[in-house]
Amino acid sequence: MHSDPIDILNEAGVKPTSNRVIVLKTLLSAQSPMSLIEIENELQTLERSSIQRVLTLLADHGAIHTMEDGRGVAKYEVCQGENNNCPTNDMHVHFYCEKCDKVFCFKDRHTPHIDIPESFKVKSVNFMLKGICPDCDKNQGE
Secondary structure (H helix, E strand, C coil), X not given: CCCCHHHHHHHHCCCCCHHHHHHHHHHHHCCCCEXXXXXXXXXXXXXXXXXXXXXXXHHHCCCEEEEECCCCXXXXXXXXXXXXXXXXXXXXXXXXXXXXXXXXXXXXXXXXXXXXXXXXXXXXXXXXXXECCHHHHHHHCC
């Protein structure tokens, strides 16, 4: 996976404008998938509508993918696949902590393969586990 936003944009066939680069840099530096509001709070220089347009464009071109956290909030992260795309067989598992509302990526845990009829074309997979993270579990006893 590339870590340079301009390379990612070029590989996705997207012109590297300043807004696209800054949104992609924000996602690349994040420790976990980010929501639109989290990205907006991080940047504070772009309007929400501008960020949303960039996210939609990047998702449409396979540079990022969208997943729902445990509360139904859309979160975004940079794709890890070859050429920075997100093939469904390379999607990974996410974990939502019901105590602290954090989403964790288990990048080394791929989503299971499910056989579906040939006439159906899978475009994305959202595999979310819900529970309590180790930090919250440890703090429950205090």
